[in-house]
Amino acid sequence: MRTALLLVATLFTTGCSVFGGKAAEEPAYALERVDGDIEIRAYAPFAVAVATVEGEWDDALSEGFMMLFDYITGENAGASEIEMTAPVLTEGEGQEIAMTAPVLTEEGSGDWRIVFVLPEGMTAETAPRPTGPNVTIEDRPGSRVAVNRYPGFNTAAKREANRTALDTWLAAEGIAHRGDWRFAGYNPPWTIPWLRRYEVWVTLE
Numbered sequence: 001m002r003t004a005l006l007l008v009a010t011l012f013t014t015g016c017s018v019f020g021g022k023a024a025e026e027p028a029y030a031l032e033r034v035d036g037d038i039e040i041r042a043y044a045p046f047a048v049a050v051a052t053v054e055g056e057w058d059d060a061l062s063e064g065f066m067m068l069f070d071y072i073t074g075e076n077a078g079a080s081e082i083e084m085t086a087p088v089l090t091e092g093e094g095q096e097i098a099m100t101a102p103v104l105t106e107e108g109s110g111d112w113r114i115v116f117v118l119p120e121g122m123t124a125e126t127a128p129r130p131t132g133p134n135v136t137i138e139d140r141p142g143s144r145v146a147v148n149r150y151p152g153f154n155t156a157a158k159r160e161a162n163r164t165a166l167d168t169w170l171a172a173e174g175i176a177h178r179g180d181w182r183f184a185g186y187n188p189p190w191t192i193p194w195l196r197r198y199e200v201w202v203t204l205e
Contacts, residue, residue, distance in 0.1 A: 025085045027117050029145075037149045038169055040204070045142045047118040047127055048089075052134050054111055057156065061090055064114025071135050072116065076128035082119065087184035087199065089115035144204040146170055146177060147184075154198045159183055163200045176205040 029041040049071055051064035065088065072082040091113040118127055124139045148166035152158060163181055170177055179202065186197040 025083065025119060026087070027085070028120065032144070035169070038166060039147045039149070040144065040175075041147060042144050043140075043142055045140060046120070047123050047137060047139050049116045049118060049127070049130070050136050050138055051114045052111060052136075053114065057090070057112070060112040061114060064090075064112065067132060067135055068114060068116045070132055071128075071130050075132045076130055078128045080128045082122075082128065085117045085119055086186045087117070088186075089113075089117070089182050089184050089201070091115060091180070091182045145201050146175065146204055147199045147201050149197065149199045151194050151196050151198070153193055154183070154185065154196075159198075159200065162198075166200055166202065170202075178203045178205060 027043055027046040029043040031039060032042055033040040049068050051067040051071075053060045053064045053067070055063070068088075069084075072084055074081055076082075092111075118137075124137045127137045130137065146166060148162045148169075150158065150162045167177075182201045184199040184201055186199075187195070
């Protein structure tokens, strides 16, 4: 029952449909370069809500999403409802992921940070304080990010293939990065697979 209610609530919160399209507010950025599905973006600072969870990729993503959904729908000090934005980010916890590490890490167990971007203008100081466990609020500084966009099912093999493609492109262009690979999802699971929007991100030096 809780899962069904969550899916319905997420549909109304994000304004998404099975046909994809822009799901919700996204953090502001300037588009610096485009090469096919690869983009370089300069993001302005933004605040995030972070759930830290353990386990394999799919389980951690589901658990972390529900924790953050509870936060934005009132599990906070002011019982405030917060507009949901996009994307939902998945990050490795406390580590710089080496070139071939994401698949190995995702297939095993570990710590993951599931991240909701908070609405524009909200900061770690002004955001409602979480009352649930393992949820924190952080400010993210402005940064330049390389992104590779892809549709379909977000399998471990597909994440690794697109991460490798982005890493190869950056190396060929002589662009240095920090190795902090993250994966972004923009649509709910009922969106038609070839219209789903996923991305792999890495911060540029």
